[in-house]
Amino acid sequence: MKILCVTAHPDDESVFAGGTLALLAGRGAEAGILCCTRGEGGEAGEPPLCTRAELGTVRTEELRCAARALGCAAVDFLPFRDPDVGPDNALHAFAGSAEEVMARMMDYFTAAKPDAVITHGSSGEYGHPGHRLAHRACVEAARRSGVPVLYSFSADHADHPRKQSANRNDPADFVVEIGPAFEQKLAAMACHRTQIALFVRKASADAGRPVPLRDVIRRLESFHRVFPRDPKPSDGRDIVALLGEFLAPLRRDGEA
Numbered sequence: 001m002k003i004l005c006v007t008a009h010p011d012d013e014s015v016f017a018g019g020t021l022a023l024l025a026g027r028g029a030e031a032g033i034l035c036c037t038r039g040e041g042g043e044a045g046e047p048p049l050c051t052r053a054e055l056g057t058v059r060t061e062e063l064r065c066a067a068r069a070l071g072c073a074a075v076d077f078l079p080f081r082d083p084d085v086g087p088d089n090a091l092h093a094f095a096g097s098a099e100e101v102m103a104r105m106m107d108y109f110t111a112a113k114p115d116a117v118i119t120h121g122s123s124g125e126y127g128h129p130g131h132r133l134a135h136r137a138c139v140e141a142a143r144r145s146g147v148p149v150l151y152s153f154s155a156d157h158a159d160h161p162r163k164q165s166a167n168r169n170d171p172a173d174f175v176v177e178i179g180p181a182f183e184q185k186l187a188a189m190a191c192h193r194t195q196i197a198l199f200v201r202k203a204s205a206d207a208g209r210p211v212p213l214r215d216v217i218r219r220l221e222s223f224h225r226v227f228p229r230d231p232k233p234s235d236g237r238d239i240v241a242l243l244g245e246f247l248a249p250l251r252r253d254g255e256a
């Protein structure tokens with residue numbers, strides 16, 4: 001079974017789906033990553049580990065390192081440039097329209113023929129315009145190129161470990177307790193060396209206390225099946241069947 005994780009930036013794969021990708025690869029799935037940009041516009045670390053001009057090259061290698069840690073077979077990039085984070089930390093999308101992104105993704109899906117695709121949620125997790133753009137383009141590209149099943153990550157459920165980045169309009173269809181893949185996910189996150197200060201700063205702000213990288217890692221990863229909604233895909237095409245004993249109980253908000 002061939003599973004493709006489609007993201008906007010290097011690190012999204014590890015943050016939102018790293019444990020699940022590692023578990024799937026461990027169960028014999030062929031997992032790959034398609035990243036729309038090389039994260040050129042992000043942070044370079046504290047203190048900076050490279051110049052701004054070098055950041056795309058450095059983050060390309062960071063993503064390759066993370067993919068190895070997760071057991072992912074392949075990493076590919078689309079030729080979009082991640083725009084610089086603006087004044088006041090304003091975030092921007094990496095392309096002017098979903099159509100141009102969709103066209104590139106369709107070419108890739110047609111050649112790669114994934115059995116299932118995993119991508120960003122409809123709200124871009126915490127509202128990131130680049131994540132939302134990747135979601136919109138990916139949903140349409142996957143439909144048009146005949147991808148059998150599409151999931152989005154960071155789906156909403158009562159036990160979401162960071163509600164600020166749950167996609168509120170994407171109810172979780174299943175939740176994965178990444179347990180045995182925790183160390184792999186930690187290693188993958190640590191590969192993104194230019195981003196570690198950012199991970200720790202965000203998590204510390206959320207927690208109201210300084211937290212180490214280990215405590216940044218989410219142990220629950222959640223997924224919404226974008227399509228098909230009904231009927232459910234048969235077992236052979238559904239990653240849920242592969243995840244078996246790693247599925248956690250699913251609770252909606254308001255449920256005991």
Ligand SMILES: [Zn+2]
Pocket residue numbers: 008009012128131
């Ligand atoms: Zn991102």
